[in-house]
Structure formats: structure tokens, C-alpha cells
Amino acid sequence: MPRDGGSTREHLLDAAERLVERNGFAATSVEMILSEAGSSKGAFFHHFTSKRALAHALVERYVTADLGTLAAGLQAASAEREPKARLLRFLDHFVDRSAALTSESACLYIAVLVEQDLLDEQNSAQVERAILGWRESVAALMQAAFTAAPTTRPRPAPEDLADQLFAVIEGAFLMCRAAGSPEPMRRQLLVYRQLVAALF
Incomplete structure (x- = not known):
């Protein structure tokens, strides 16, 4: 998993983009993004308020x-x-x-x-x-x-x-x-x- 904050943010966005393209935005949960990115909820909310x-x-x-x-x-x-x-x-x-x-x-x-x-x-x-x-x-x-x-x-x-x-x-x-x-x-x-x- 990326260690620096900028890379973590991009890693989360990469994972979200793959999932949204595959499933749509409404069907893509934060938990799915975390699982795809191999990241934590804390990391997610550090970069995105919602x-x-x-x-x-x-x-x-x-x-x-x-x-x-x-x-x-x-x-x-x-x-x-x-x-x-x-x-x-x-x-x-x-x-x-x-x-x-x-x-x-x-x-x-x-x-x-x-x-x-x-x-x-x-x-x-x-x-x-x-x-x-x-x-x-x-x-x-x-x-x-x-x-x-x-x-x-x-x-x-x-x-x-x-x-x-x-x-x-x-x-x-x-x-x-x-x-x-x-x-x-x-x-x-x-x-x-x-x-x-x-x-x-």
C-alpha cells in the first residue's frame, strides 16, 4: 500500500474509478473502495470528507x-x-x-x-x-x-x-x-x- 498521503489518495481514486466504471456510483460503497484499495476508513476520511x-x-x-x-x-x-x-x-x-x-x-x-x-x-x-x-x-x-x-x-x-x-x-x-x-x-x-x- 502506498505510504505517502498523495499516493494513498490516488490509490483510493484508482480503486473508486474501477468500481464505479464496473458497478456504477450508487452501487459502489466506501467499504468496497477500501477493500479494492487495501486501505483503511481512517485513510479514506483523511482525504475525503464524504x-x-x-x-x-x-x-x-x-x-x-x-x-x-x-x-x-x-x-x-x-x-x-x-x-x-x-x-x-x-x-x-x-x-x-x-x-x-x-x-x-x-x-x-x-x-x-x-x-x-x-x-x-x-x-x-x-x-x-x-x-x-x-x-x-x-x-x-x-x-x-x-x-x-x-x-x-x-x-x-x-x-x-x-x-x-x-x-x-x-x-x-x-x-x-x-x-x-x-x-x-x-x-x-x-x-x-x-x-x-x-x-x-
Whole structure:
């Protein structure tokens, strides 16, 4: 068991995330988290005043990691100078990492939005932070690519295309869980990439 406080907190959050993804938040008790983490009630309440406080920390951590995933894609794309190539490289990054996306985590957003025990103002604000972060960054890539390659054909708004990417990834998590395979994530991201490329 981790000895330092910071590691103990992360260990408890890791255990809670696994259990919430598997069982849902309402069905995950503090006792189950302690058993999964190999920790004590004293350690739990040293870091979290309540199960609700743990939920807030869990969602905030998940959103921060998700935005880190976005940042990694932006970093990979930054090597490309031409805006269209930068956009497509960004999408290729996620196609290439589709198996890792599904193996690193399931989707905590689903649990947050469908469980009344998790859905409160603080957690909703965290999910909105993720959605807006993806929207702003991806829309900026889209807009730069569209501006550099104008056309007379109508194109969807960059913000709508950005939201669609978020929806594709989150929906693919559901498909992967139902199929017991990471393949739906790769296929859906590839289709999205092909549709975006066709806009040019």
C-alpha cells in the first residue's frame, strides 16, 4: 500500500474509478473502495470528507486527464505546418491510439450523466469543462484548415464538427463496452476522419 498521503489518495481514486466504471456510483460503497484499495476508513476520511467529496475528486481528475489526452493530440499535430495536414494529423493521432484510449479507461462521463447520485452542479460543471475544452481546441483546428482551403460547397460549423468528435469518442466507448473490444473506437474514429477529409 502506498505510504505517502498523495499516493494513498490516488490509490483510493484508482480503486473508486474501477468500481464505479464496473458497478456504477450508487452501487459502489466506501467499504468496497477500501477493500479494492487495501486501505483503511481512517485513510479514506483523511482525504475525503464524504463519498460525495470523493465523487467530485474523481470526476475532476478524469476531466483533467481527458483534457491531457486532447493536449497530447494537439502536440502531435503541431509538427505539421499546413493547417489541413495539422487537422488530419490530429485525427490520425486518435485513430492510431484508439486501442489505448479504451484500455486506459472506460468512460466516467456516462456514469456521471446517467446516475442521479453523481449528477450535481459541481460534477456537471466539470463535464462541461471537458466539452468546452474539446470544442474550442478542435474548432480552432477546423477553422484554420477551412480558412486555408476555401470552397464554395457548404461545410458544417467548426464547433459542430468539434462536438461531433466528442460525441463519436464517447459513443464509441459504449460500443466498445458492449462488444468487449476496442475495435469500434478505431472504426468510428476512422470514419470521422474520412468524413472530415472529404470536406476538402
